Amino acid sequence: MRAMKFRNRLLVAAAVFPLIPGTAWACPACMVGDPKTAGIYLGSTLVMSALPLFLVGGLAYWLWRRHS
Amino acid sequence: MNSPATLPESRLTLPAQAGAKHLPNSVLGMIIFIIAEIMFFAALMSAHTIARSSALGGLWPPPGQPRLPVERTAINTGVLLLSGVLLWLGNRYMSTTPKVGRRYVAGAIVSGITFVSMQGVEWVALLREGLTQTASTYGAFFYLIVGAHALHAVVAIVALTWVYVLMCLGRRLPAMFAATQIFWYFVVIVWPVIYLRVYL
Amino acid sequence: MSTQVPHAEQGIFQKYFWSTDHKIIAMQYLFTGMAMGLIGGYLAYVFRMQLAFPGHSVPGFGIVTPGEYNTVVTMHGSIMIFWVAMPVLIAAFGNFLIPLMIGCDDMAFPRINRLSYQIFLLSAVVLVASFLVKGGAFGGAWTSYPPLSASGAYNLTPLGASLWLVAVALEFVAFLLGGVNFIVTAMNSRAPGMTMYDIPMVVWMIVLASIMFMASVGPLIAGAVMLLFDQTLKTGFYDPARGGDPLLWQHLFWFFGHPEVYVVLLPAIGIVAELLTVFARKKLFGYKTILYTTWATVIISFLVWAHHQFVAGIDPRMANIFSVTTLLVSVPITEMVFLYIATLYGGSIRFHTPMLWAVAFVAEFMIGGVTGIFLGASGTDIYLHDTYFVIAHFHYTFVPIAIFSVFGGLTYWYPKMFGRMLNDTLGKVHFWGTAIPFNLIFIPLFITGAAGDQRRTYNYALFAEQSRPVLQHLRMFATFGLLVMLLFQLVFLFNFFWSLRHGRRAEANPWMANTLEWTVPSPPPHGNFAKLPTVYRGPYEYGVPGRIDDYWPQDVPN
Amino acid sequence: MLERYLTGASTYAHSIDHLFLLIAALVGFWLIVAEIALFWLSFKFRRKQGRPTQYVTGEEKHLARWVTIPHLLVIVCDIVILVPALIVWFNIKQTNPPIEQTVRVFGQQWAWSFQQPGPDGILDTADDIRTVGELHVTVNTTYRFELRSRDVVHSFAVPSFRLKQDALPGRTISGWFRPNRVGxxxxxxxxxxxxxxxxxxxxxxxxxxxxxxxxxxxxxxPALAERESPPASATGASIVAEVRR
Incomplete structure (x- = not known):
C-alpha cells in the first residue's frame, strides 16, 4: 500500500516536471504572443489528441456492450 | 518444459453465433466513416480557433470585414434541427405505419433543402458585402467550414431523397435508411457547434 | 472508364479491370504498388548518385539540377510511403488476405472496393503526370511545409505542388473507402466459430491499422484542402501576413503523419507473425499479449506526433510531454519484438525464403527502433533533427516494413496468389543481395548524420564541415550499397515473372499452415470457399502434443 | 561520442554529447542482447530430424518471465534516458541564462544575415553591424539570438554548437548559445x-x-569592410550558376 502511494507520487512528479514553466525561450506563442494563445494551442492539441481515442474507444465499448 | 502447456480446449460446440446482433454492414461502415468525418471537422474547428485567438490585436472579426448574420442563421439552425427531429420521428413510424413515416421523412428533406438554400442566399449577400476568401482568414475560414458543411448537407439530402424515392416505390431498405439517417444526424449535430464557434 | 467490352460475361476487361473480386483488386493494388516502387527506386538511384558524385551526369538521368534534386527527393518520399507501402501492405495484402483468412467470399462492400482502387489508380496517374507539367513535379519535401509549398513564387513548382496535393488527397480518399471495407468485413463476415482470439494476427493488424488511419486522416485532409486553397484561390490560411499560421500545417500534417508510420508498421508486423509461426512450426508466443501491446501502440501513437516538431518553434513545454509519450511507445513495441523472438524458442525452424525475410525483419527493425530513442529524447533531437541520422533511422524501420515484410509476404503467399511456387534458390539469392547492401547503405548514413549532414541538401560543397573527404567517402559507400541492392531486385523480378509461367504448380497448402486461406485451391476460385468454413481453434496451433501432424488447420473439427 | 565526428564548440555541446553516449550505451546493450537472442534461437532451433516442436503458448509463467523481466528492465532504461534528456532540453530551450550579447538572425531564400549592435552595444541604432553569411561572436560570451524568417520556414543550425531552431515567418523565436572554443x-x-x-x-x-x-x-x-568582403568561393560560384540555370 505504501509502495503504491510512493509510486503514485512519483508518477505525479514525473507528470508535473515537464510542465515547469521556466521562461519559455524558444516559444514564440508564449513569449511574444499572449499566454491565452499558448493556452489555446495546448488545449487544441490535447483535444485533437484525445478525440480519436474517445471516438474509437467509444465505438469499441458500444459494440462490446451490444454483444454482451 | 516441466509444466505442460495448456492444450487448446476442444471447441466442437460452437459459441453461440452473434450474427443476429451484428450491426448491418452499411450502418457499421457509416459509423466508421463518421469517425473520420468528425476528425475532419474537429481539425477545421481547431484551426479556426487558433487563427481566431492569434488574430492581430485580438480583434475578431477583423476590422473592416462584414459581420455575419447571427440572428437569421439562428433561425436557420432551428430549421436544420427541426429536420433532424422530423427524420427521427420518421424512423419511429417507419416500422409501424410506413405511410406516416415517409411523410415525416419528406418533411425532413424539405427542411434540409430549406436550410441549404437559406445558406446560399446568405453567401450571396455576404459576397456582395465584400466578405471574400482572400481578404483575411476570417472570410477564408468562414467559407471553408460552412462550405464543407454545406457540401455534406447536399450529399446527405441527395442520399436521403434517393432512399425516400426507393421506399416510396415499395422497396424495403432498413439498413440503407439507417445509414443515411446516421449521416444526416451527423450533419445536423455538427452544425450547432459550427454556429457557436464561427458565428458567435 | 466504361465497360465497352462486347462479351460482358467474362471479358479480359471485366475480369481484370472492372472486377469486384477482392483477389483481383488485391492484384491491381499489388502491381500498381510494384510499378510505383520501381519509380521510387529509380529516384533513389538518381539522388544517391548526385550525392556521391556531385555535379556529374547521372547515367540514365543526366545532370541533376538543384530544382530537380528537390523534386526527386520529394517524390521518392511521397511515392515510397503513399504509393508503395500503403497500397501493397494494407490494400494488396488486406484485400487478398482478409476475406480468405476469416472465411468469407468477398469484402463487405465489393463495389466500394473497386471504386477505392480506381481512385487510387487515378491518384497515381495524377502524381506521375505531375512530372510532365511546366515547372516539374513538386519539390518541397514530402512533408510539404508552407509557406514553401503554398506559393509558387517560393517553390517554383506551382503546378506540381497542386497536383501533388490533389494526388495525395485522392489517395487518402481511396484508403478511406478501403479502410471502411476492411474494418466492416473483419467485424461482420467472420466464419462461424471465429472468436476475437482466433483471428490471424495479420488480419488484426490490418484492421487496427485501418482504424488508426480512419481516425487520423481527417485532419490531414482538412489541412490539404486549406493548402490547396492557399495555392489556387490565394487564401491565407498559412500566410502569417494575413493572419494565418504556417505552424498549423505542421500540426495537422504530423497529427496524421505519425500514426501513418504505425499504419504501415502494423500490417508488416502481422505478416511477420504469420511467417514466424508457420516456418518455426510454433504457436505465437503470447497471442493476447501481442494484441494488447498493439492496442497500446495504437493509443500511444495518437499522442506522439509533435515529436517531429521539437525544434520547429512549438512551445518547449509541449516538447517535454511529447518526449515522454514518444519513449512510452518503446514499451509496447519492445514487448512485441521480445515476444516475436521468444516465438522461435522450441521451434523447428525451416529457413525458406519467407522465413529469412521474417527473421531479417525483426533483426533490422530493432536497429530502427533503438535509433528512434535518440530522436525521441528531446535533448539529442536538437542536434539530430533533420540530419541523415533521421534518414538512416526511419529507413531502418521503413525498409524492413515496406521491403522485407512485403517480400516475405509475397514469397509466402505467392503460391496462393498465382498457383505456382517461386524458385527458392533465386529467392535466397535475392534475399542476401537485398539484406546485406541495405545495411551498407544506411550504416554510413548514421555516421554522416552524427557528423551533422543535413537532409535534402543537393551538394555539400559550401559546408566546410560536411565536405570533409571522409564524409564524402561514406556517401559514396552508401551509394555503392544502393546500386548493389537495386541490381539484385532484377533477380526478384525475374523470379516473379518467370515463376508465373514456369514455377512448380502449388498444391492447396504447400507450407502446411493452419489459416483458412490454405484450405482452398491455389489460386482460390471466384467466391473463395466451395463451402463456407467453420472455425474450431486459433490460427497458430503448431506442434500440438498428441497429434501426428505438426499443424492443425483452423477448420478441422478434430 | 559525437565529439569524434564533429567538434563541440558551445557550452551545451557537451551535455548533448553525453546524453548521446548514455543513450547509445543503454540501447546498444539491449540491441546486442536482443540480436544475440534472435540469432541464437534461430540457430539452436533450426530444423533437425527427429526433434519435434515444443508446444508453448507464451502464458506459462516460467517462460513468460524471460520476456517480462527484460521488458521491465527496458522500462527502467527508458526512464534513465528520459530524465537526462528532459534536463538537457530544459537547460537549452527552457532556461534563461544571463545574457551578455544579443544578435538578430534573419533567414531568407537563400542566405543568412545577421544584425549585431555596433560599438555602442545597443541594437537598433545607426551603428548596427549587418553581415551576410558571417556571424562574428566572442568566445565565452552568452548570446541571445532572435531568429526571424523573411519568406519560408528555415532552420538555423550550427552543428558544432549543437544548436538548431526553426525560423518561422511572422514570428520571432529566441534562444541562446555560449561558444567556448575559438574557430x-x-x-x-x-x-x-x-x-x-x-x-x-x-x-x-x-x-x-x-x-x-x-x-x-x-x-x-564601411570603407574597410567593403574591401574585406569575402569573395565567393569557386565551388560556391559554380553552384550558384547551376541554380540559375
Whole structure:
C-alpha cells in the first residue's frame, strides 16, 4: 500500500516536471504572443489528441456492450 | 518444459453465433466513416480557433470585414434541427405505419433543402458585402467550414431523397435508411457547434 | 472508364479491370504498388548518385539540377510511403488476405472496393503526370511545409505542388473507402466459430491499422484542402501576413503523419507473425499479449506526433510531454519484438525464403527502433533533427516494413496468389543481395548524420564541415550499397515473372499452415470457399502434443 | 561520442554529447542482447530430424518471465534516458541564462544575415553591424539570438554548437548559445527552403575578445569592410550558376 502511494507520487512528479514553466525561450506563442494563445494551442492539441481515442474507444465499448 | 502447456480446449460446440446482433454492414461502415468525418471537422474547428485567438490585436472579426448574420442563421439552425427531429420521428413510424413515416421523412428533406438554400442566399449577400476568401482568414475560414458543411448537407439530402424515392416505390431498405439517417444526424449535430464557434 | 467490352460475361476487361473480386483488386493494388516502387527506386538511384558524385551526369538521368534534386527527393518520399507501402501492405495484402483468412467470399462492400482502387489508380496517374507539367513535379519535401509549398513564387513548382496535393488527397480518399471495407468485413463476415482470439494476427493488424488511419486522416485532409486553397484561390490560411499560421500545417500534417508510420508498421508486423509461426512450426508466443501491446501502440501513437516538431518553434513545454509519450511507445513495441523472438524458442525452424525475410525483419527493425530513442529524447533531437541520422533511422524501420515484410509476404503467399511456387534458390539469392547492401547503405548514413549532414541538401560543397573527404567517402559507400541492392531486385523480378509461367504448380497448402486461406485451391476460385468454413481453434496451433501432424488447420473439427 | 565526428564548440555541446553516449550505451546493450537472442534461437532451433516442436503458448509463467523481466528492465532504461534528456532540453530551450550579447538572425531564400549592435552595444541604432553569411561572436560570451524568417520556414543550425531552431515567418523565436572554443564553424539551413537550400551556408566565427574588438572596428568602418568582403568561393560560384540555370 505504501509502495503504491510512493509510486503514485512519483508518477505525479514525473507528470508535473515537464510542465515547469521556466521562461519559455524558444516559444514564440508564449513569449511574444499572449499566454491565452499558448493556452489555446495546448488545449487544441490535447483535444485533437484525445478525440480519436474517445471516438474509437467509444465505438469499441458500444459494440462490446451490444454483444454482451 | 516441466509444466505442460495448456492444450487448446476442444471447441466442437460452437459459441453461440452473434450474427443476429451484428450491426448491418452499411450502418457499421457509416459509423466508421463518421469517425473520420468528425476528425475532419474537429481539425477545421481547431484551426479556426487558433487563427481566431492569434488574430492581430485580438480583434475578431477583423476590422473592416462584414459581420455575419447571427440572428437569421439562428433561425436557420432551428430549421436544420427541426429536420433532424422530423427524420427521427420518421424512423419511429417507419416500422409501424410506413405511410406516416415517409411523410415525416419528406418533411425532413424539405427542411434540409430549406436550410441549404437559406445558406446560399446568405453567401450571396455576404459576397456582395465584400466578405471574400482572400481578404483575411476570417472570410477564408468562414467559407471553408460552412462550405464543407454545406457540401455534406447536399450529399446527405441527395442520399436521403434517393432512399425516400426507393421506399416510396415499395422497396424495403432498413439498413440503407439507417445509414443515411446516421449521416444526416451527423450533419445536423455538427452544425450547432459550427454556429457557436464561427458565428458567435 | 466504361465497360465497352462486347462479351460482358467474362471479358479480359471485366475480369481484370472492372472486377469486384477482392483477389483481383488485391492484384491491381499489388502491381500498381510494384510499378510505383520501381519509380521510387529509380529516384533513389538518381539522388544517391548526385550525392556521391556531385555535379556529374547521372547515367540514365543526366545532370541533376538543384530544382530537380528537390523534386526527386520529394517524390521518392511521397511515392515510397503513399504509393508503395500503403497500397501493397494494407490494400494488396488486406484485400487478398482478409476475406480468405476469416472465411468469407468477398469484402463487405465489393463495389466500394473497386471504386477505392480506381481512385487510387487515378491518384497515381495524377502524381506521375505531375512530372510532365511546366515547372516539374513538386519539390518541397514530402512533408510539404508552407509557406514553401503554398506559393509558387517560393517553390517554383506551382503546378506540381497542386497536383501533388490533389494526388495525395485522392489517395487518402481511396484508403478511406478501403479502410471502411476492411474494418466492416473483419467485424461482420467472420466464419462461424471465429472468436476475437482466433483471428490471424495479420488480419488484426490490418484492421487496427485501418482504424488508426480512419481516425487520423481527417485532419490531414482538412489541412490539404486549406493548402490547396492557399495555392489556387490565394487564401491565407498559412500566410502569417494575413493572419494565418504556417505552424498549423505542421500540426495537422504530423497529427496524421505519425500514426501513418504505425499504419504501415502494423500490417508488416502481422505478416511477420504469420511467417514466424508457420516456418518455426510454433504457436505465437503470447497471442493476447501481442494484441494488447498493439492496442497500446495504437493509443500511444495518437499522442506522439509533435515529436517531429521539437525544434520547429512549438512551445518547449509541449516538447517535454511529447518526449515522454514518444519513449512510452518503446514499451509496447519492445514487448512485441521480445515476444516475436521468444516465438522461435522450441521451434523447428525451416529457413525458406519467407522465413529469412521474417527473421531479417525483426533483426533490422530493432536497429530502427533503438535509433528512434535518440530522436525521441528531446535533448539529442536538437542536434539530430533533420540530419541523415533521421534518414538512416526511419529507413531502418521503413525498409524492413515496406521491403522485407512485403517480400516475405509475397514469397509466402505467392503460391496462393498465382498457383505456382517461386524458385527458392533465386529467392535466397535475392534475399542476401537485398539484406546485406541495405545495411551498407544506411550504416554510413548514421555516421554522416552524427557528423551533422543535413537532409535534402543537393551538394555539400559550401559546408566546410560536411565536405570533409571522409564524409564524402561514406556517401559514396552508401551509394555503392544502393546500386548493389537495386541490381539484385532484377533477380526478384525475374523470379516473379518467370515463376508465373514456369514455377512448380502449388498444391492447396504447400507450407502446411493452419489459416483458412490454405484450405482452398491455389489460386482460390471466384467466391473463395466451395463451402463456407467453420472455425474450431486459433490460427497458430503448431506442434500440438498428441497429434501426428505438426499443424492443425483452423477448420478441422478434430 | 559525437565529439569524434564533429567538434563541440558551445557550452551545451557537451551535455548533448553525453546524453548521446548514455543513450547509445543503454540501447546498444539491449540491441546486442536482443540480436544475440534472435540469432541464437534461430540457430539452436533450426530444423533437425527427429526433434519435434515444443508446444508453448507464451502464458506459462516460467517462460513468460524471460520476456517480462527484460521488458521491465527496458522500462527502467527508458526512464534513465528520459530524465537526462528532459534536463538537457530544459537547460537549452527552457532556461534563461544571463545574457551578455544579443544578435538578430534573419533567414531568407537563400542566405543568412545577421544584425549585431555596433560599438555602442545597443541594437537598433545607426551603428548596427549587418553581415551576410558571417556571424562574428566572442568566445565565452552568452548570446541571445532572435531568429526571424523573411519568406519560408528555415532552420538555423550550427552543428558544432549543437544548436538548431526553426525560423518561422511572422514570428520571432529566441534562444541562446555560449561558444567556448575559438574557430570557424558552419551554419546550415536544415529545413528545405527551395531550390537554393544547399546554398544557405554561413559561417560563425568565434573570436577572442581582442580579435572581436578588431573586427568590430573594421566592420563599423564601411570603407574597410567593403574591401574585406569575402569573395565567393569557386565551388560556391559554380553552384550558384547551376541554380540559375
Amino acid at each position: 570557424t564553424y558552419d551554419i546550415q539551413c536544415t529545413q528545405i527552403c527551395g531550390i537554393g537550400h544547399a546554398l544557405m551556408a554561413g559561417r560563425v566565427i568565434v573570436e577572442t575578445p581582442q580579435e572581436h574588438a578588431a573586427w568590430l572596428i573594421r566592420a563599423s568602418n
